[in-house]
Amino acid sequence: MTNLEIYNRMFIRDLRVKEEDLPGLKYRGIRTWDSLGHMDLIADLEEKYDIHISTSDVMNFSSYEKGMEVLAKYGVII
Amino acid sequence: MMDYKDIFKRKPYFTEKAEKETLYGEWLTELTEYHRERCTPYGKLLKNLKVPQYQHMREEEIPMLPIGLFKDFDLVSIPEQTVFKTMTSSGTSGQKVSRIYLDTETADYQQRALVAIGGDFWGDARLPLLVIDSPRVLKDRNLFSARGAGILGFSIFSSRICYGLDKDMNLDLEGIELFLNRYQGETILIFGFTYIIWNYFYQALKRLGQSFHLPKGILVHGGGFKKLTDQSVSSEEFKERITEVTGINRIHNYYGMAEQTGSIYMECPFGHLHASIYSDIITRRAKDFKVCSYGEKGIIQVFSPLAFSYPGHSILTEDEGVILGEDDCPCGRKGKYFRVLGRIQQAEIRGCSDTYDG
Ligand SMILES: [Zn+2]
Numbered sequence: 001m002t003n004l005e006i007y008n009r010m011f012i013r014d015l016r017v018k019e020e021d022l023p024g025l026k027y028r029g030i031r032t033w034d035s036l037g038h039m040d041l042i043a044d045l046e047e048k049y050d051i052h053i054s055t056s057d058v059m060n061f062s063s064y065e066k067g068m069e070v071l072a073k074y075g076v077i078i
Numbered sequence: 079m080m081d082y083k084d085i086f087k088r089k090p091y092f093t094e095k096a097e098k099e100t101l102y103g104e105w106l107t108e109l110t111e112y113h114r115e116r117c118t119p120y121g122k123l124l125k126n127l128k129v130p131q132y133q134h135m136r137e138e139e140i141p142m143l144p145i146g147l148f149k150d151f152d153l154v155s156i157p158e159q160t161v162f163k164t165m166t167s168s169g170t171s172g173q174k175v176s177r178i179y180l181d182t183e184t185a186d187y188q189q190r191a192l193v194a195i196g197g198d199f200w201g202d203a204r205l206p207l208l209v210i211d212s213p214r215v216l217k218d219r220n221l222f223s224a225r226g227a228g229i230l231g232f233s234i235f236s237s238r239i240c241y242g243l244d245k246d247m248n249l250d251l252e253g254i255e256l257f258l259n260r261y262q263g264e265t266i267l268i269f270g271f272t273y274i275i276w277n278y279f280y281q282a283l284k285r286l287g288q289s290f291h292l293p294k295g296i297l298v299h300g301g302g303f304k305k306l307t308d309q310s311v312s313s314e315e316f317k318e319r320i321t322e323v324t325g326i327n328r329i330h331n332y333y334g335m336a337e338q339t340g341s342i343y344m345e346c347p348f349g350h351l352h353a354s355i356y357s358d359i360i361t362r363r364a365k366d367f368k369v370c371s372y373g374e375k376g377i378i379q380v381f382s383p384l385a386f387s388y389p390g391h392s393i394l395t396e397d398e399g400v401i402l403g404e405d406d407c408p409c410g411r412k413g414k415y416f417r418v419l420g421r422i423q424q425a426e427i428r429g430c431s432d433t434y435d436g
Contacts, residue, residue: 028162028182034219035189035230043238054202055235059193062186 003078006048007071011064014041025064049076080105082187085383090194090354091411095404098413102137102358105383106391110140113389116155120389123147138360138369142379142394148176148337156181156387167224167336178337179388187384188340191356192231195344198354198411199330200235200296206261207236208254210270210279212243224336225271228300231339232269242270242279249282258290265294268326271301275320276311283323295326300334300342302397304421313349333418337390338382343416350407350415357382359414361401362394364422372401377422398422 001009011022015032027033033041042058045051045067051074053061061067068078093101111132114121120143129141147153154161162185165178180188215226222230233239240257244250258266270279275297283289297320303313311319317329333351334342341356353359360369361376370376378395385391398419407415 026182028185031220034163035233036216036219039233039236039239046237052204052237055193055197055204056202058204058234059190 003049003076007045007068007078010041010044010048014044022064027062029063045071049074051076080108080383085355086190086194088355090191090198090356091352091413093355094412098355098358099137102381102383103135106137106140106381107133107135109383109385109389109391110135112386113155113391117153117389119151120153120155137358137381140381140392142392143389144394145176145335145337145396148178148390149174152177152179153388153390154179155389161387164221165224165227165336165339166221176337178339178390181387184385184387187386189231189234191340191354191384192342193234195342195354195356196232196235196298199344200265200267204235204237205265205267205296206257207232207239208242208257208266208268209233209239210242210268210275212245212247213241214245224339225274225301227336227339228271229269232267232298235267243274247274247278249279249286251286251288254290258292263294265296266292268292268295268297268324270299272299272303272316272331273301273305275299276306276309276316280319280323289323289325291325293325293327295324296328296330297324297326298330298332298344300332302333302418335380335390335393335395337388337393338380338385341382341384346407346409346411346415348407348409349417350402350409351418352407352409352411352415353413355413356384359399359401359416361399361416370401372403375400375419378416378418396422 008019008022011017012019015037027038042053042061046053057070061070071078114124124141127141160181161179162182163180165180166175168175209229211225211229215223215229240253242250242254313331320329321327331345332342343351343353343357345351358381360379362368362379363370363376375398378397378399380393380395382391399416401414401416404414405412
């Protein structure tokens, strides 16, 4: 699986969304992406990519697109 | 319009008195006008109190809402369809609960404030988090209690979470031990409400004759000692006893309102509660509401520049406290530092409400 496929799959599974909903999706933009959903998503991405994201980057992970920028800081290129 | 980027570019404990006074005068005046236009009951109240419009106010001139009003009125400054979460709080006296309506913006500001404050105390790396509460508290994702909000807020600091109590509030000793063994020797964060930690964690450990060895643990607790002073447990005794059964030396109490989630007042190693750039505090004399001097006991008024979806930027609490000083705590943090003494007397509370009956 490519990094993008993993990334999308985690969003789809943890936030219960469809692939076509992903572009433009924002943290707190939908009911399932609240702080609980957010922490599940972050924990799963950390496990899949074997990284540790800092607290402030968890805050910076504010949308589907922003998340890719955050992960790039940890060497995960999507 | 206030520039929130500017607030969040600032570190929480670096702004000194003169600059903070200027900023808070500007920010809170702006927020007062903002809510006056958007929240009808708030606008009416200001009209009744004859608060002048479009006029710069200093922090101490900003009208204050007695915290009880959040129970009597639906105080909200956003259209219903943009309400993202509703929080309920029964923290103040009486049976009715207050409702706090959050949109995504205000929730985001409050979370950012908490992250910056926590980060100042234990750094930016996320830590294993042991929550001393039951996961049942979070059952409804859209409508949650102040307790739930505290847990959700602190979960951002966590790399992994373990709930230390089961759905019936019994200590899950096995679960806790499993979790602690996994992170042995690492810094871990423990979070909970003061009376829950005391009644369901400390007392249970005592009863079972159990203890932990967590020299690198950091315990953060809030929600007040009210329910503990009834059992005559002081803040000092709480610390001593918790250290006894957990080996934790870093214990931070915090003071905060459900009505101003996020901008909490954390206790430093010198036992002082600290205001940050995201909050401020004034104490007032019960008899005439004049601002107290430092060192003088008074009713606590709290400010937050982050309350956008509801008019919660200036609240008169039902707590008494003493401001000890400003900018010169030996821990090095700038801002006011204080101590909370407990609830004010019922008669005084009625006095406060009467002020607002006009
Ligand atoms: Zn201090």
